[in-house]
Amino acid sequence: MQQRIINPEDLAFQLYELHDVEQTLRFGRYSDHSRETLQAALDLALKVAAEEFATHARLVDEEEPRFENGRVTMRPEVKRALDVLKDTGLMAASQDYERGGMQLPAAVAQMCVGLLKGANVGTQGYAGLTIAAANLIMVQGSEEQQERYAEPMMAGRFFGTMCLTEPHAGSSLGDLRTRAQPRADGSYRLFGNKIYISGGDHELSDNIIHMVLGRLPDAPPGVKGISLFLVPKILVNEDGSLGERNDLALAGLIHKMGYRGTTSTMLNFGEKDGAVGYLVGEPNNGLAAMFHMMNEARIGVGLGSVMLGYTGYLHALDYARERRQGRPIGEKDPNTPQVPLIRHADIRRMLLAQKAYVEGGLALCLQGAMLVDEKKHAASEEARKMAAGLLDLLTPIIKSWPSRYCLEANSLAIQVHGGYGYTREYPVEQFYRDNRLNPIHEGTHGIQGLDLLGRKVSMADGQFFQALMHRIDTTIGEAREHDRLAESAGRLEQAIRAMATVTDTLNAEKASGNAEKALANASLYLDALGQTVVGWLWLRQGLKAVDGLNGKGGQSAQFYEGKLKACDYFARYELPGVISTSELLKAVDTTALDMVDEQF
Amino acid sequence: MQQRIINPEDLAFQLYELHDVEQTLRFGRYSDHSRETLQAALDLALKVAAEEFATHARLVDEEEPRFENGRVTMRPEVKRALDVLKDTGLMAASQDYERGGMQLPAAVAQMCVGLLKGANVGTQGYAGLTIAAANLIMVQGSEEQQERYAEPMMAGRFFGTMCLTEPHAGSSLGDLRTRAQPRADGSYRLFGNKIYISGGDHELSDNIIHMVLGRLPDAPPGVKGISLFLVPKILVNEDGSLGERNDLALAGLIHKMGYRGTTSTMLNFGEKDGAVGYLVGEPNNGLAAMFHMMNEARIGVGLGSVMLGYTGYLHALDYARERRQGRPIGEKDPNTPQVPLIRHADIRRMLLAQKAYVEGGLALCLQGAMLVDEKKHAASEEARKMAAGLLDLLTPIIKSWPSRYCLEANSLAIQVHGGYGYTREYPVEQFYRDNRLNPIHEGTHGIQGLDLLGRKVSMADGQFFQALMHRIDTTIGEAREHDRLAESAGRLEQAIRAMATVTDTLNAEKASGNAEKALANASLYLDALGQTVVGWLWLRQGLKAVDGLNGKGGQSAQFYEGKLKACDYFARYELPGVISTSELLKAVDTTALDMVDEQF
Structure with missing residues (x-):
């Protein structure tokens, strides 16, 4: 069951190789931790996720909470799971020790939440909202409010x-x-x-x-x-x-x-x-107060999308390996046995797309979580400011990219299952329905697009956008050194050049007072920049995979080969779309803006 | 209610202007019909759809059929609606008069079915399967089987x-x-x-x-x-x-x-x-017999997808016109009233995309239905053969394109509704769930892709593919004559050139014995050729809209302007994707093919 929530090899790769979460242990706040203690928390979360959460995920879908006699009644499994969670102390994973917390780095704390979401997003919701509300009180509330309300929340007594x-x-x-x-x-x-x-x-x-x-x-x-x-x-x-x-x-x-x-x-x-x-x-400062916590809430939404996509991918992978159906192209003899679905190229394409989306999305969300810690704990004020700016810039992408592409992963997981995937006997259709919320709540795609293009890329004179471009350029430069990555690096460079030009064009349009025109396709901009950023995270995964194949990593050679192929996939199948979208954006297209109500 | 199933102006435009269904009345079989009798059948179907089918669509979703004591029980509204349908004679809309049918042209008969599907795809299913099975018996069965089984089916006594x-x-x-x-x-x-x-x-x-x-x-x-x-x-x-x-x-x-x-x-x-x-x-000829009817069944699936997308679009349009939310960009005064959602560019973009998908999909399915009649009734054998070939070629596209893009339209309809769209208080979420079946049944996308690229484009030495390309070229030539369409014509030409090259490349690859490689991305080929074909149908709609604006048409000027903008939308937002996909296909990409089980 645990293997159907996450691939443990990928989790280790992402946390310890790609993002090097151990580097956060140099921050004083985390100095008591070691890779072993981080892993222990993750293992605990995974165990609770698999044993207490995943086990009733279908049940709460079938028997949703009811309103009876002015009260809400629901399946007893929900309370049991949340009681277990409470007892583990994971509700306060990111909080201070003296508040009863585990003082875990953000990436690990978020990941613990993500594992629960992948197992049962419905039941996790109660804990997730409680943690978010408690965090809000911890940052914005008075000392008294923290003690009287937030502490019982972190302990799971209040929700x-x-x-x-x-x-x-x-x-x-x-x-x-x-x-x-x-x-x-x-x-x-x-x-x-x-x-x-x-x-x-x-x-x-x-x-x-x-x-x-x-x-x-x-x-x-x-x-x-x-x-x-x-x-x-x-x-x-x-x-x-x-x-x-x-x-x-x-x-x-x-x-x-x-x-x-x-x-x-x-x-x-x-x-x-x-x-x-x-x-x-x-x-009169409520919205700012609320938004103070929004970055983390939005990473939470993105990670929730990713984990629903991830578990769907793993279910599809298992199914494709077990289910025999049809024969390879060219095999004309109907007396030969049917082959596993995974032998068909189109099935592999759909699995590879899912892998690219969910592992790319996980890398993106963990990047956000790393910035949360850097923003708070980096040694210099400059580094803290930079991390805060990059996080602000990336937040609309972290919120929205997974909720589009990992939803698409769920759709592909259904497709791999064929007719069975459409039935309620298999869990993939539920993941798809559950995940469809994510493009809506905590700010729709439309809202995120306006936030990104209308505010974030140009804030502080565009310095954070420039810094992001610079980081991507650096990765491209490193990747060019490796034959295996040169093509992907080249494709990412094309994408980033296109997006740099588009951004200049649209900023100039805004500056000329044509904000409505500039922002008319903000959702497409959001998507194209999101694809570029995830392309960057894939190239970085490619670099780490090359290292791994050279003995500088802890995973298997096949795992690293898979990463390289997913990196190829992303560069070849996904990044070209950025170029075509960028043409439309560069032209400051007004097709939709010009459409008149009566013409629909 | 009727207006939420279809836009009557579009229905008239598509049937009488774009496809000129009246031309089928020159076929002897339909000579008793006139535009008035065709319209009477459509009006009847729309009335039954709105009054008997749409009214319980949510109900049968909430209270699905149950298996009790070895029997199936279901809501009584289903039988009532089907009894009404039976009484109208619409079950046998396409059949001979002497069989109790209405002898309607295929496009009109299919459209009658489509209206019922848009209203309530669940209840229509029983009638649709009955018609399909009866048609199969009418074509393949003995005289005795036709009388004993098919006739009671067309009368609705047997299902x-x-x-x-x-x-x-x-x-x-x-x-x-x-x-x-x-x-x-x-x-x-x-x-x-x-x-x-x-x-x-x-x-x-x-x-x-x-x-x-x-x-x-x-x-x-x-x-x-x-x-x-x-x-x-x-x-x-x-x-x-x-x-x-x-x-x-x-x-x-x-x-x-x-x-x-x-x-x-x-x-x-x-x-x-x-x-x-x-x-x-x-x-031993059962599969061929079954597939004899498959073209029509697959048009039925495509049209069902379209109509679910269409009704979702109309619901979203109504909602966007009524619901007030936010203010235009640049309006900083919070004391001004909120504006209807449709005032926001991103909402218009989502509505325009839906319009482009569902009206483009309808044009595609009706094109298929027109070919069904030409194949059977065209004057010359050559014309009949050509129609049959084109229909065979287009069938995988008619089956699959709507089931992808009109499902996306349903997703956009949810998005226009925001949080409300995700609730079961509004019907759009059901359309989305209902429509998700269509990429699976009657042959998945994967199967359709193999059918198209593996068989259809190269059948009869590729002559039907060439004929299709030639028809598209002719439309491009006509459209170039009009300034308003020149850009769209140019973009479609780029797409068609790209697809012609890709097709040659992949056919050559197949011919060299590398069928597995050639077909590895057949699903992408299916998608790209589908987009090209729908781009063609949009350009043809653009031509008719130009005619209409010049007084040669029966619809309003605003309607024709809307068609031109949707044609622009399709050319600018959708066709560029064909170019990027074609690059991948031309390169005979093997990323997915090369992926090994152990690397996932």
Whole structure:
């Protein structure tokens, strides 16, 4: 079962060879760790994932949570798995020791989460949201809020949510209407309706801490007038004991195509006198506070996509090895036995595409996680700033690239299974349904494209974009030294040159006041730059594979050969698309912009 | 509701302007028809689709058929809708008047089916399979079989199925094992297990007629030893009355990701003395007999994909017009009202892509249907042969292109809806799940690619491929005369030149005995040639739109402008991908072929 969540050889390669996570151990914060302790945490997460999470993934899809008598009921396996997880201490994997945490490097902590997501994204959702909400309190909240709320969350006694969306305002957060009335005691009373609140109600934990965006009475309109509030389901007394039920009610459950194990709820705050809430951080600074955590949340979404794609790939691989079907081209004798599916070139192409997507996506997400640590702990301020800038730049790609390509991997996994893949007897169709959420939540592709092209590439005079290009150029230079990688290096160079020109062109268009035109194809820009960045991560994997074949690595020769072929695949099958997209972008195409409502 | 199944203006444009279906009325068979009678049939189908089919599409997804006490139970709305359909006579839309049919041209008959599929693909499945099985009997069966079985099927009293797949042999039909023992009375007794039999059991009709592939005792191995049998669920007496229950049993239902309204069954033939069956056509010629009908069945799959994409597009369009969200780029004042989603360039891009896919796909499927009639009824044998060849060539594209791009349209429809699109409160997620079957059944993409590149492009010395290229060239020549189309014509010319070279290269590779290498990327070839063909159909739509704007057409100016923009979209956003894929194909890339099992 564990081998169907991740290929352990790839995990070791990515963490210890490609990203060299051991280098983070030079940061004081991680000095107590060693490769052995990191691996122990990963092994533990993998064991819990395989034994407690994967085992009921189908069950919570088939019997999703129900709304009965004002309460949410769900399969008991969910609570059991989360209780086991709580007991392992993995809920607080990235937190300080003195907060009960494991103080793990971000890449390892994220990876532990990723393994759980690959096993059962529905059940992991409750823990994931809790960790995200707790992290938010740890960064933005007062000392008291940290102790009273975040600590029980990290211990798994309280769970948490993020309450952003309202029925009339999805991606347009500036339009949210939830009101917060100040009270004499410094608390607030909240009134408003929120939707799509994952884990918004359940009986998995003693309490639920909602992180709610709302408006103060005197708040300016739009995004500059949003504040962040902490609203417990059950009020918590000063001594940490539970008090009264707060004035917030579950209005209903939303039923989804996938991700069914995680309840998606509608919550009404303040049907009576108002829900008691506490301001977190500064007034009118709620969106910035929320976004402070968004980089990590978005890496989480990307990694979730990757891991759903990854497990689907491994299932397809197993199936293709076991299932006999048809004969090789040229074998005309029907009396010969049927061959395993993997003997067919088209099946291998589909498996290779999946490998390229999921291992490329994993490299991308782990790159993000490495930057999270560098940003916080690198020795010089300059290095910290650079890491922070690169992370900001890459975040929309980390969020969106896997949610497109690893969803495509799930579709290919279905295709490898043929008719069986479409049935609910095999898990691949569920991975596909589950993964379809990822291009939507935490900012759609459209939103990520605007973020990348509208803000990120030009921030700080484009210095982080330039730095990224420079890093990619360096890799290309190194790869050119190796015959085996020269072709891939050449193709990546073409892609990066094209994207550099496109970026200049579109920046100039923006600078001339034509922002709407410049951004009209931002989603395509996002995709093309994403492909380029993943092409870079593949070339870096290629370099490490060459090292490995030269005895400088810990994996098998066949493994490294596979990496080289996946690197070839990416350069030959995927990167050429960047060139054609770049032509369209360079021309500042307005086909869609010019389309008029009445012409549809 | 009707407007959410199809845009009536587009339907009229496609049938009467683009494909000029009225020209088929010159064929004697259709001489009693007029545009009015064709339109009356379409209006009837649309009315039944909207009022009887669409109304329970979600219901049969939520409450799929169940296996209880050896029987299949399902929602009563299914039978009601099918009874209404039966009463309209639409089940036999394409059949002769004397068989109780409507003798409609293929394009119109297919379109009637398509409207029902767009409304409720699950319920339509029962009728669609019945029509397909009846058509098979009409072409391959004896006079007696036609009267005793096909006529009650066309009248909707009996329903039908196609029984091909067996558990150990999916796409590899040559490996099927069902045995047929001859009896003294000329009948056979069948023994074997079949899976994925859609509509394999139910109580919607008085009887079910299974068209079963099996082997005679002395049959040669492989595909050359397959015969076709007619196996009724209940034996039919000479006078047409029902006799004894035949020896075949429902072994279970298969539960699917989508298409849930259509039962997918496992059937056991001959658990006792053998299921009584009758040979249809010649012994050992069953696969050819079955494939005789496959062209039409595959157009049906393509059109089903298109119509699921089409209805999704129309739902997304309505949503984008109604839902207000965010503000235009450059509008910084949060006090201004939110604008409809359609005001955002990225939303328009996604709608335009959907329009290009679904209207392009519809043009493609109707082109196939026009060829079905030309093949049967064109005046000269030469014209009939040419039509038959072109249809054979295009069939893998008609089957597969919509099932990729119109599935993508469904994904974009979800994306336009944002979070709502992922919920089961909106229908777009169901369209996406339903449509995911289409790349699999009736031959996967992989199978279609091998069929196209391995057989179709080179059949008859490539003359049909050449004829297709010539037709595309002619369209390009005409389009060049119009400034508004010159760019699209140029881009299509690039694509077609590239595909011509690729085809020569791969044919030469095959001819040199390297079939495995030549076919290693057959799926990509299928995709690239499909894009080229749909690019051609878009250019033809562009030509008709120019005519329309010059007063030679029956639609509005805005409609024609929209067609021109969708033609631009296709040429600018889609065709460049053909060029990059063609480079890979021209290089006879072996990346996937060279990948070794152990390297995954």
